[in-house]
Amino acid sequence: MLSDNALKRIDRELTKYPADQKQSAVMAALAIAQDEKGYLAQETIAAVADYLGMAPMAAYEIASFYNMYDLAPVGRFKLTVCTNLPCALSGGVHAADHLKQTLGIDFNETTPDGLFTLKEGECLGACGDAPVLLMNNKRMCSHMSTEAIDQLLAELRAEALAKPAGPKS
Amino acid sequence: MSAQTILTAGIEPATADATWHLDDYVGRGGYAALKKVLAEKMTPEAVINEVKKSSLRGRGGAGFPSGLKWSFMPKAYAGTKYLCCNSDEGEPGTFKDRDLLRYNPHQVIEGMAIAAYAMGTAVGYNYIHGEVWDLYARFERALDEARAAGLIGQNILGSGFNFELYAHHGYGAYICGEETALLESIEGKKGQPRYKPPFPASYGLYGKPTTINNTETFAAVPWIIMNGGEKYLELGKPNNGGTKLFSVSGHVVRPGVYEVPMGLPFPELLKMCGGMRGGRKLKACIPGGSSAPVLPAEIMMECTMDYDAIAKAGSMLGSGAVIVMDESVCMVRALERLSYFYFEESCGQCTPCREGTGWLYRVVHRIEHGLGRAEDLDLLNGVTDNIMGRTICALGDAASLPVRSFIKHFRSEFEYHIDNKKCLVPPEVQREGSKIHVRPSQC
Amino acid sequence: MLDIEIDGKALQVAEGSTIIEAAHQLGTYIPHFCYHKKLSIAANCRMCLVQVEKAPKPMPACATPVTNGMKVQTHSGQAVAAQKGGMEFLLINHPLDCPICDQGGECLLQDLAVGYGASASRYQEEKRVVMNKNLGPLVATDMTRCINCTRCVRFTQEIAGLMELGQAFRGEHAEIMSFIGQTVDSELSGNIIDLCPVGALTSKPFRFSARTWELARRKSVSPHDGLGANLIVQVKHDRVMRVLPLDNEAINECWLSDKDRFSYEGLNSPERLTRPMLKHGGQWHEVDWQQALDYVAHAFKDVAKNHGGAALGALLSPHATLEELYLAQKLMRGISGVAANVDFRLRQSDFSQDGKRADGPASAPWLGMKISEIDDLDRVLVVGSFLRKDQPLIAQRLRQAAKRGAQVSLLHAADDDQLIKIHAKAIVPPSQLPRLLAQVLKCAAEAKGVAVDAAIGALTVSAEARAIAASLLSGAGSKAAVFLGNLAQQHPRAATLQALARQLASLTGARVGFLGVAANSVGGYVADALPGPDGLNAAAMLAAPRRAYLLLNAEPELDCADPQQAMAALKQAETVVVLSPFKPAGALDYADVLLPVSPFTETSGSFVNTEGRVQSFNAVVQPLGETRPAWKVLRVLGNLLGLQGFEQDSSEAVRAEIFAGAAPEFVADRLDEGASGAALDLSIDAGPLERVADVPIYAADALVRRAPSLQRARDAAAPSARMNSTQLQKLGIAAGRQVRVKQGAGSAVLVAELDERLPEGVVRIAAAHPSVAGLSAPSGAITVEAL
Numbered sequence A: 001m002l003s004d005n006a007l008k009r010i011d012r013e014l015t016k017y018p019a020d021q022k023q024s025a026v027m028a029a030l031a032i033a034q035d036e037k038g039y040l041a042q043e044t045i046a047a048v049a050d051y052l053g054m055a056p057m058a059a060y061e062i063a064s065f066y067n068m069y070d071l072a073p074v075g076r077f078k079l080t081v082c083t084n085l086p087c088a089l090s091g092g093v094h095a096a097d098h099l100k101q102t103l104g105i106d107f108n109e110t111t112p113d114g115l116f117t118l119k120e121g122e123c124l125g126a127c128g129d130a131p132v133l134l135m136n137n138k139r140m141c142s143h144m145s146t147e148a149i150d151q152l153l154a155e156l157r158a159e160a161l162a163k164p165a166g167p168k169s
Numbered sequence B: 001m002s003a004q005t006i007l008t009a010g011i012e013p014a015t016a017d018a019t020w021h022l023d024d025y026v027g028r029g030g031y032a033a034l035k036k037v038l039a040e041k042m043t044p045e046a047v048i049n050e051v052k053k054s055s056l057r058g059r060g061g062a063g064f065p066s067g068l069k070w071s072f073m074p075k076a077y078a079g080t081k082y083l084c085c086n087s088d089e090g091e092p093g094t095f096k097d098r099d100l101l102r103y104n105p106h107q108v109i110e111g112m113a114i115a116a117y118a119m120g121t122a123v124g125y126n127y128i129h130g131e132v133w134d135l136y137a138r139f140e141r142a143l144d145e146a147r148a149a150g151l152i153g154q155n156i157l158g159s160g161f162n163f164e165l166y167a168h169h170g171y172g173a174y175i176c177g178e179e180t181a182l183l184e185s186i187e188g189k190k191g192q193p194r195y196k197p198p199f200p201a202s203y204g205l206y207g208k209p210t211t212i213n214n215t216e217t218f219a220a221v222p223w224i225i226m227n228g229g230e231k232y233l234e235l236g237k238p239n240n241g242g243t244k245l246f247s248v249s250g251h252v253v254r255p256g257v258y259e260v261p262m263g264l265p266f267p268e269l270l271k272m273c274g275g276m277r278g279g280r281k282l283k284a285c286i287p288g289g290s291s292a293p294v295l296p297a298e299i300m301m302e303c304t305m306d307y308d309a310i311a312k313a314g315s316m317l318g319s320g321a322v323i324v325m326d327e328s329v330c331m332v333r334a335l336e337r338l339s340y341f342y343f344e345e346s347c348g349q350c351t352p353c354r355e356g357t358g359w360l361y362r363v364v365h366r367i368e369h370g371l372g373r374a375e376d377l378d379l380l381n382g383v384t385d386n387i388m389g390r391t392i393c394a395l396g397d398a399a400s401l402p403v404r405s406f407i408k409h410f411r412s413e414f415e416y417h418i419d420n421k422k423c424l425v426p427p428e429v430q431r432e433g434s435k436i437h438v439r440p441s442q443c
Numbered sequence C: 001m002l003d004i005e006i007d008g009k010a011l012q013v014a015e016g017s018t019i020i021e022a023a024h025q026l027g028t029y030i031p032h033f034c035y036h037k038k039l040s041i042a043a044n045c046r047m048c049l050v051q052v053e054k055a056p057k058p059m060p061a062c063a064t065p066v067t068n069g070m071k072v073q074t075h076s077g078q079a080v081a082a083q084k085g086g087m088e089f090l091l092i093n094h095p096l097d098c099p100i101c102d103q104g105g106e107c108l109l110q111d112l113a114v115g116y117g118a119s120a121s122r123y124q125e126e127k128r129v130v131m132n133k134n135l136g137p138l139v140a141t142d143m144t145r146c147i148n149c150t151r152c153v154r155f156t157q158e159i160a161g162l163m164e165l166g167q168a169f170r171g172e173h174a175e176i177m178s179f180i181g182q183t184v185d186s187e188l189s190g191n192i193i194d195l196c197p198v199g200a201l202t203s204k205p206f207r208f209s210a211r212t213w214e215l216a217r218r219k220s221v222s223p224h225d226g227l228g229a230n231l232i233v234q235v236k237h238d239r240v241m242r243v244l245p246l247d248n249e250a251i252n253e254c255w256l257s258d259k260d261r262f263s264y265e266g267l268n269s270p271e272r273l274t275r276p277m278l279k280h281g282g283q284w285h286e287v288d289w290q291q292a293l294d295y296v297a298h299a300f301k302d303v304a305k306n307h308g309g310a311a312l313g314a315l316l317s318p319h320a321t322l323e324e325l326y327l328a329q330k331l332m333r334g335i336s337g338v339a340a341n342v343d344f345r346l347r348q349s350d351f352s353q354d355g356k357r358a359d360g361p362a363s364a365p366w367l368g369m370k371i372s373e374i375d376d377l378d379r380v381l382v383v384g385s386f387l388r389k390d391q392p393l394i395a396q397r398l399r400q401a402a403k404r405g406a407q408v409s410l411l412h413a414a415d416d417d418q419l420i421k422i423h424a425k426a427i428v429p430p431s432q433l434p435r436l437l438a439q440v441l442k443c444a445a446e447a448k449g450v451a452v453d454a455a456i457g458a459l460t461v462s463a464e465a466r467a468i469a470a471s472l473l474s475g476a477g478s479k480a481a482v483f484l485g486n487l488a489q490q491h492p493r494a495a496t497l498q499a500l501a502r503q504l505a506s507l508t509g510a511r512v513g514f515l516g517v518a519a520n521s522v523g524g525y526v527a528d529a530l531p532g533p534d535g536l537n538a539a540a541m542l543a544a545p546r547r548a549y550l551l552l553n554a555e556p557e558l559d560c561a562d563p564q565q566a567m568a569a570l571k572q573a574e575t576v577v578v579l580s581p582f583k584p585a586g587a588l589d590y591a592d593v594l595l596p597v598s599p600f601t602e603t604s605g606s607f608v609n610t611e612g613r614v615q616s617f618n619a620v621v622q623p624l625g626e627t628r629p630a631w632k633v634l635r636v637l638g639n640l641l642g643l644q645g646f647e648q649d650s651s652e653a654v655r656a657e658i659f660a661g662a663a664p665e666f667v668a669d670r671l672d673e674g675a676s677g678a679a680l681d682l683s684i685d686a687g688p689l690e691r692v693a694d695v696p697i698y699a700a701d702a703l704v705r706r707a708p709s710l711q712r713a714r715d716a717a718a719p720s721a722r723m724n725s726t727q728l729q730k731l732g733i734a735a736g737r738q739v740r741v742k743q744g745a746g747s748a749v750l751v752a753e754l755d756e757r758l759p760e761g762v763v764r765i766a767a768a769h770p771s772v773a774g775l776s777a778p779s780g781a782i783t784v785e786a787l
């Protein structure tokens, strides 16, 4: 189910917690699984639960509670743009509108080519750099003016062309 | 920048992103405090005492005296005790811990190690906000550096003192900033706060005695140890010791993180940020993060930036997140967005918060969209009456305080909305005021 | 003790109590939803907020510990405002359509809304709708009604032992659900129906069939496992509509197993026999009682006269009442004297202890302690038990004990997840159980410096046995027990296992207990439903077929150890008289008389549970059709046969006769405490592959087998041939393939299934199912070949 590499990474997380507290690694394990599979399918969650010796429902509670897990497939590039008040005061909503227009999709939608999914973010903890967006849960993009957004989209499209069905960054 | 900085001292903005390593930190005098504690064999009581004298108050929001908190940890406890650092910075408007972890992670590590020594906690976790992956990765590298240098781990610097420290990465839940939700989250559960009592000092992580402090709180500790509690207190004002990081966002020319002494007049802070953007007038300010009551310009301009003064003005210093709003802001719309946030982030555990935050949001949303009713403002206040003080954690209050304060200070604007089914501030003005604030992108 | 005051009334409460517990002590009701005395404290509903002097805000009574001098007001302005506020929030998203809700009339929310709700709602927005979930055949959902008190979630986690339900998502989107698409399969699942304070979780079989106020509530006792759970049977128009637990801390606490709760459906089964029937020339005819009883009396008299009393045999169900068992054996003794062949131990295979029990021939193997004493044990070894499925609520008590720190170890032939924290375990083929237990004994004896039997001394002690022994020994002066489960009691070397257990217990200061298989596993001994000194036991009277049989509530093709042999014996008999509430398919073939007798709900009677407690109950409904209580039928048969001592005019009179006029709460003097002198026999050669058989929970007796909803549960799946991967590989069989299994002269065709929880060298094939009636004993050598 999960690759050896993923299991190795999960094992490393497990070393952080007491031996009888394997469940502590569930958040990291689900994140690792999601990185590998693109999203958390039911079997993936069950496999993680099994690996950590916890009830699948307990793992599902986690996967559905924390925002950054995706329970359904998303595009190759998931863009989470913050529209919370501090960001909104400095263009967060404008940035979101620009993304919607350029990509032709609304929040929680994926472009037909499967490249982009747009999500509305709550505070990313980077309000001073508004507008901000987070790419695939990992890469924080600050000061995203319309030009910067266009540039980012172009870069990601180019990356997709260069490495067609490659794994998520 | 003002006279004395202790959290950002020696860090040059231009190179900050490259000077976070152990060597750089040691070059800035880092880890001297930990070495001092160990070399001088300071007693744990002496360390706690120094922190007590400093009047350091928790930087996570509640402002609880840190030395006092540390003294609650049972001393004779036989099993493992835990120390947790709260870097789950998710309160809208707050982004200071991000800078600490970005530019000075070792200062946090050193502060934690000293705290661990003072409280006898053998294991620690730094819980890092989900959305800042790069900081989590960096913190792990900093931990590797510290471990390799014998600054954390077993038998630290040959002193016999052991402290294992790990990073735990959040994954997108504001509530995990609440300290007991954070503990649940480390335990691999949903971030649903625990009812207190029992308090973490007696029943914390894995049921063991645990202390939780904010990142900035820990970061202040090395300086206090090196320079003494009194010195720290003197940096600020009585009962409000030291300097503080303020995250300034919104309608200022240069949003960002500013370290200033406690008690700095707000207008001075505003000046440091380059003043109001586009020369527009200050309308309102939330001085302590989104859950602090909003203050209108005239009150805010009279405030000094410290716990007591802001509390006296009817708000909270909270995490020091200053959200500045100018006259282009529609207060109904601003509240609508904040209410949506609390509705979205309620953990869903206890009834008043789970049901009440949705109710609040829907009514504010309705008013903003021209469907308000005359009785709605009383209804909103009534609903907050039924939430506040009746929930398991303070998120219920956090969701209520903005509603009450926005209505209190800007009632006429809400009434205008209800009566005229539109904003008092014309939409074009709003759009213009909140348009993208162009600065170089960093991605 | 702490001195506190609630609503002006002073009281003393134990340290560590919460306000709600203190109020309870005073009889003061504090409204609540999430709090439940048996579950962890969640404090999430916020309905129990009360005013505490000096506290700035109202405090949740369920979660606030009392402190000395505390003054609590449960009805002050602040408290009532908080409670009303909580109620308003609970109702804003709750449908207000009680008349169409199945919980209507027994809904905590409805009740409390009357006291704390407002007449008009201030909430004008749209209400939340939550998708229903399919949790299986027993629990119906109406999730929009859920108030997220999480009682059900905590129950599955804490009491049932596996978190089958959870609260997914967060905030207003929080939903109670099982892991996507999965059913709730716990054998205790029905308790979440009782726990749910609203109509979100209701009984699927009962759904919308009656309103609570239309139902009469009558007390009864469960006829299934040895626990004897106390029941409230709810009745409408002389029909059992629903079964609920009757709180009894000493027995079932506030719980019921699903078997106890839902088996009532079998009472209304279309297979019910409602008139006596006779077979004439291969054809069944309904007859009146007189005719039927005359026929039986004549038939028995003829056989006895022509072939002697020993030509008759009686097989009695251990689920029959004490009074029925007593009269049945008395009848057989009346006919056959000391040669009476009568027995109720239908699944037992080792009878070598008979006549050797220290406390007399009819002294009953029992739990060895009160059920409630399980809670205080700190060292436990369970030998040969499908614990969770055989005794669900005893397993539950052990689960809680383990959570409190008791070390529970297991010696068994299958590593089924007991959902109990197991300290040490040894999982071996059934034939190896005596040897493993002997190893544990050897290890303990060595530690104590006590000599053991040479056969035991020669054994090599495995690490598993060592760990088990170490655990038992580590509880010096502690409360320890060695429990023998169903498999151990039905094992071909049961006597050896018992003797080893007793020796081990005496070395380690433990007590020995038998986990009661059936409602009257102890009662059968008390009733003396056992062969006389010259009589044949259950196995022997099938091995040496009789000319006539009396079957009381028994379906030997499913209930006897060797179904194949049972069928052969019954088929060759001249006369088979069946007393049963049902028309069993097998009986239609081999019987010549069917007499409709009452199930437990239609007769008075008693069960003696595994702790020796005598629990009598009354009929809760009238007998169906011409059904008659079996004790009456047996008494009339006694009269018709001209026997002495059949004058009882009530079941109470029968019971009085059994106990010589007394009405004991416990049968202390008839319980087997003895050290027995059984010879140890460790050698079983079961060949390279042997069978292990469980009696699946919903196949264990005639009533539950006819309960349709339980038969749709996962635990009711038809038997397969289960083996671990090594064994499958050895045999070259792929999981999912059809296989032929052969045992003795019999065989069956089954599907091979992978089960890594089995040791090598065994194939697990459940018993008590028509598809395996062709097989012989539940243990012993077996072969499996691919088809």
Ligand SMILES: Cc1cc2nc3c(=O)[nH]c(=O)nc-3n(C[C@H](O)[C@H](O)[C@H](O)COP(=O)(O)O)c2cc1C
Pocket (backbone or CB within 6 Å): B057, B058, B059, B060, B061, B062, B063, B064, B066, B086, B087, B088, B089, B090, B091, B174, B175, B176, B177, B178, B179, B180, B212, B213, B214, B215, B217, B393, B394, B395, B398
């Ligand atoms: C809803 C909620 C969110 C919180 N978020 C944070 C947070 O992001 N960071 C933080 O340090 N404290 C946060 N807190 C406060 C913590 O519960 C806790 O008081 C703090 O971490 C203690 O550290 P300190 O004493 O150093 O401030 C939050 C509290 C609440 C109720």
Ligand code: SF4
Pocket (backbone or CB within 6 Å): C031, C032, C033, C034, C035, C042, C043, C044, C045, C046, C047, C048, C049, C060, C061, C062, C063
């Ligand atoms: S949450 Fe509430 S009801 Fe539930 S019991 Fe407590 S506080 Fe009470």
Ligand code: FES
Pocket (backbone or CB within 6 Å): A082, A083, A084, A085, A086, A087, A088, A092, A122, A123, A124, A125, A126, A127, A128, A130, A132, B091, B092, B093, B094
């Ligand atoms: S409000 Fe957008 S990052 Fe904080």
